Amino acid sequence: MAALLEITSLRKSFGGVTATDDVNLKVEKGELHAIIGPNGAGKTTLISQLSGALRPDSGSIVFQGENITNRPAYSRARLGITRSFQITSLIMSMTVLDNVALAIQARDKHSFRFLKPARDIEYLREEGRELLAQFGLDGRADEPTVALSHGEHRQIEIAVALASKAELMLLDEPMAGLGPTESTTMIEFLKDLKGKRTILLIEHDMDAVFALADRISVLVYGHIIATGTPDEIRSNDDVRHAYLGEE
Amino acid sequence: MLQLTRTDWLTLVVMLALLILPPVFLWTGNEFYLLLATRLVILAIAAVSLNLVLGYGGLVSFGHAAYIGIGAYAVGIPVYHETYGGFEAVAGYGAGIHILLAVVISAIFALFTGAISLRTKGVYFIMITMAFGMMAYYFFLSIDEYGGDDGLVIDIRSEIPPLNLDNPLQLFMIAYVSLVIAMIVVKTIVNSRFGMVLQGAKGNNERMVTMGYNTYFYKLTAYVISGAMCGYAGALLGNFTTFVSPDMMGWSRSGELMFMVILGGATTAIGPVMGAAGFILLEEFLSSYTIFWHLPFGLILIAVVLFARGGLVGLIKGKGK
Ligand SMILES: Nc1ncnc2c1ncn2[C@@H]1O[C@H](COP(=O)(O)OP(=O)(O)O)[C@@H](O)[C@H]1O
Ligand SMILES: [Mg+2]
Numbered sequence: 001m002a003a004l005l006e007i008t009s010l011r012k013s014f015g016g017v018t019a020t021d022d023v024n025l026k027v028e029k030g031e032l033h034a035i036i037g038p039n040g041a042g043k044t045t046l047i048s049q050l051s052g053a054l055r056p057d058s059g060s061i062v063f064q065g066e067n068i069t070n071r072p073a074y075s076r077a078r079l080g081i082t083r084s085f086q087i088t089s090l091i092m093s094m095t096v097l098d099n100v101a102l103a104i105q106a107r108d109k110h111s112f113r114f115l116k117p118a119r120d121i122e123y124l125r126e127e128g129r130e131l132l133a134q135f136g137l138d139g140r141a142d143e144p145t146v147a148l149s150h151g152e153h154r155q156i157e158i159a160v161a162l163a164s165k166a167e168l169m170l171l172d173e174p175m176a177g178l179g180p181t182e183s184t185t186m187i188e189f190l191k192d193l194k195g196k197r198t199i200l201l202i203e204h205d206m207d208a209v210f211a212l213a214d215r216i217s218v219l220v221y222g223h224i225i226a227t228g229t230p231d232e233i234r235s236n237d238d239v240r241h242a243y244l245g246e247e
Numbered sequence: 248m249l250q251l252t253r254t255d256w257l258t259l260v261v262m263l264a265l266l267i268l269p270p271v272f273l274w275t276g277n278e279f280y281l282l283l284a285t286r287l288v289i290l291a292i293a294a295v296s297l298n299l300v301l302g303y304g305g306l307v308s309f310g311h312a313a314y315i316g317i318g319a320y321a322v323g324i325p326v327y328h329e330t331y332g333g334f335e336a337v338a339g340y341g342a343g344i345h346i347l348l349a350v351v352i353s354a355i356f357a358l359f360t361g362a363i364s365l366r367t368k369g370v371y372f373i374m375i376t377m378a379f380g381m382m383a384y385y386f387f388l389s390i391d392e393y394g395g396d397d398g399l400v401i402d403i404r405s406e407i408p409p410l411n412l413d414n415p416l417q418l419f420m421i422a423y424v425s426l427v428i429a430m431i432v433v434k435t436i437v438n439s440r441f442g443m444v445l446q447g448a449k450g451n452n453e454r455m456v457t458m459g460y461n462t463y464f465y466k467l468t469a470y471v472i473s474g475a476m477c478g479y480a481g482a483l484l485g486n487f488t489t490f491v492s493p494d495m496m497g498w499s500r501s502g503e504l505m506f507m508v509i510l511g512g513a514t515t516a517i518g519p520v521m522g523a524a525g526f527i528l529l530e531e532f533l534s535s536y537t538i539f540w541h542l543p544f545g546l547i548l549i550a551v552v553l554f555a556r557g558g559l560v561g562l563i564k565g566k567g568k
Contacts, residue, residue, distance in 0.1 A: 051457060073457060074456045074458075074461045077459030078459045082458075083457055089451060090454060091446075091451045092450065094446065102447050105440055106458040107459075111443075111465070112441055112468065113439055113440040113441055114436050114441050116439060118439055118440045164459065
């Protein structure tokens with residue numbers, strides 16, 4: 001069976017910096033595939049090319065058998081790709097529930113509906129509240145998003161990504177900036193989610209990655225130097241040398 | 248239970264005052280103030296339309312006066328040809344054809360200019376909408392048959408039996424009802440699913456695109472609706488002034504509309520109305536004192552924009568809901 005996502009010879013450079021250097025990667029349906037690599041390795045750039053925020057210079061991205069390399073971002077979302085951002089990207093002026101409800105509403109064919117007040121549409125509000133309840137945020141649903149803490153923003157970021165019901169979730173450092181307890185909660189949440197969706201996870205926290213991932217790819221200077229199970233990666237000499245550090 | 252917020256109360260009070268005071272002025276022999284109120288209400292319709300894109304869409308259009316001009320010429324040109332012959336296709340005195348022309352041509356102009364302008368962002372968007380506004384300005388300026396920069400006198404007001412627009416009170420009432428409808432239309436759109444997408448794109452366009460919204464088309468739709476409504480206001484203004492000239496669509500006119508929205512407070516229904524009222528009353532008051540009224544006028548506007556976040560509405564309702 002073909003992989004859910006197949007990246008071939010992807011390249012992207014910014015001026016002199018090659019952020020994505022001949023990346024080849026297959027992500028199987030249902031797996032949790034982690035990407036690790038030092039800061040500036042090109043992890044976010046890779047995610048952005050998959051989500052459509054950035055166009056690659058060359059190479060191809062095939063999702064569910066369809067070449068999406070030149071599809072705009074909104075259209076990839078409609079095909080079933082969603083992402084979270086390393087730097088929280090929410091609609092701060094709207095309420096928490098509005099953010100999630102908009103993500104649910106995005107599943108409709110279109111939103112050229114002008115008459116009925118959006119906040120009176122039951123299924124959007126109900127499902128939104130249920131999603132927020134999973135993070136214990138239902139009590140804050142009606143507050144302006146800007147009023148919540150960084151940790152809560154990180155959770156809403158995931159709730160918004162979940163709301164799309166996309167098959168492929170691209171999660172860019174969901175634990176970034178979280179305290180130890182918040183991180184533990186997030187890891188538990190991802191463990192729960194694992195198997196229900198296909199997840200491409202970028203994460204710095206090695207313990208989390210080795211505990212969660214089915215497979216891991218190591219990205220260094222824009223190039224994938226190894227892909228394998230956590231055990232394979234742990235014992236890979238190149239990886240130990242280039243990234244994990246000699247112990 | 249119907250629960251009124253402070254903004255709702257403010258809206259009610261302002262709209263009631265706007266309904267009651269002008270006829271009282273007329274009956275007490277101060278027709279001048281009825282006329283002033285009519286101009287105010289018509290410009291308020293334009294400001295309310297602009298607020299749909301400026302306040303809720305975050306799209307700073309610096310060319311909205313073009314629609315006022317298009318709307319006024321949509322009255323002036325048919326009347327001109329009905330009186331002096333030529334251009335049979337549009338000639339006529341009927342309000343129906345005038346309004347139809349005003350709205351449809353404005354919508355088409357908004358569609359084309361919006362389609363291009365919305366490909367840009369920020370200051371480029373401001374500049375390009377201004378450029379399109381000036382394009383419309385020079386277009387009408389160049390047509391000698393319609394008076395060029397001298398403008399065109401509208402000899403006969405739109406006919407809309409059994410009403411009569413020559414009656415100042417009737418013209419005021421039509422403008423007032425139009426304003427109420429315009430406010431309801433914008434409010435309904437803004438609260439709808441479409442409106443949520445529009446506001447979401449204002450708050451964080453990248454997030455909305457990542458969710459799967461092609462925000463470009465939502466913004467363009469709002470832009471067209473706004474332009475069409477503003478064109479309607481222009482048709483009313485043409486009937487009010489019985490005169491149309493390219494001056495009505497210059498960039499400074501567009502700037503005034505923007506100021507009304509910001510002065511009153513964007514993202515409320517009543518804000519643009521209060522902005523139009525504040526603008527026109529201040530202009531009237533200051534210009535009666537000194538011919539150098541532009542300077543204090545500008546300073547007051549800047550002060551409100553800088554120090555009263557949320558404009559006049561924010562100033563009056565304070566911290567409460
Ligand atoms: N928009 C951009 N313009 C120029 N350089 C960029 C841009 N985005 C990323 N880079 C560069 O590309 C490299 C990879 O960045 P990034 O993908 O953010 O890495 P990571 O997420 O792995 O930390 C870095 O050297 C970074 O400076
Ligand atoms: Mg990154």
